[in-house]
Amino acid sequence: MIEKFGVVQLERKGKGKYSVDILNEGTCSKVINFHRSFPMYERTPLRDMKHLAEQLGLGGVYVKDESYRFNLNAFKVLGGSYAIGNFLANKLNSDIKDMPYERLVSDEVKKELGELVFVTATDGNHGRGVAWTANQLQQKSVVYMPRGSSLERLENIRAEGAEAYITDLNYDEAVRLANRMAEENGWIMVQDTAWEGYESIPTWIIQGYSTMGYEAIDQLSELKADIPTHIFLQAGVGSMAASVAGMFAAIYKENKPIITIVEPNKADCLYRTAEANDGKLRFVSGSMDTIMAGLACGEPCTIGWNILESYAENFLSCPDYVAAKGMRMLGNPPNGDTRIISGESGAATLGCVAELMTNKDLTYIKEKLGLDKNSKVLLFSTEGDTDKNSYKDIVWDGKYPSFK
């Protein structure tokens, strides 16, 4: 599907059939306690975009700004750090609750573990998080990026001491390369997606992301805001979306918000899987040349899909211009709202919601999703300007305008 909006409402064959126990409140508080032990930990802001909500005809728009996460400009480090923490805790016959930052980075632990190499494939953000964590632990990392990856993102990964390369492969092929290198060299594969036989690390990664949702729940309650009626979640392989959807389902049960997954047209593997709805995953292959680099993934995460199949109501396939529009809107919100620097993958959901609310041709989708003046919408701006040149091209020079 090219340059069009597509919507699929999942006809459930068993609502809530997948247990979200991996994201229950006990686990989520264990995860956030691990992250709180990092000296650079600070809650990222949750912005109440009151005026924007009013302009769009919504009851509320709340945006979590992950550009502040650990000074890394994206949420991804939450997953990689928690997975590596658990992996090492297991290796040392310990529990993650006994492995706070101070112990993880201690000389004593380094001595016990010896030299390790962590390897991954990434469009940028996940690799930076893995490289950063390895660096904190004084361990090595190797990172493979898909063709066309941004040089700025490559340099940011190298700045964490990683050996990093832009390959000639697409994202899913780069994942297979990383896996082969891990097997051949005895390296530890830290991938943010699961497949049959590779599930422990991605489960920890999904759990690791829950800190973002957990903080948001606290912040909404501090704002005395109601539970959101809708959450829009951008997806590459679907691990992040599964983390937030699963966590809200585990905590709020039948009162959970309506979950809508947003993907670029050119990499809409979850949308296609939902459309087929026959229990089999659908893949997208080829170059997947969307501006939403973090979402350019063609093969769904198996564990993530199990959660989304049970707890996400809607799947949207969107053109690239929605991401550009979201970046411009968040960077220049109505007077009185706080500005958010959001990158292509971070801003996709706001751009999409704005289109649904204002583009008459899309009224039928707005109605299907039940969006109106009573809707309280929660969004996650999952990255800042992780590619500054592209940010300028889009926000200053108006690249990727919206066509009506």
Ligand SMILES: Cc1ncc(COP(=O)(O)O)c(C=O)c1O
């Ligand atoms: C900024 C950003 N947002 C969202 C995502 C999507 O996460 P997932 O691949 O788990 O669906 C990514 C993935 O790399 C990302 O970098």
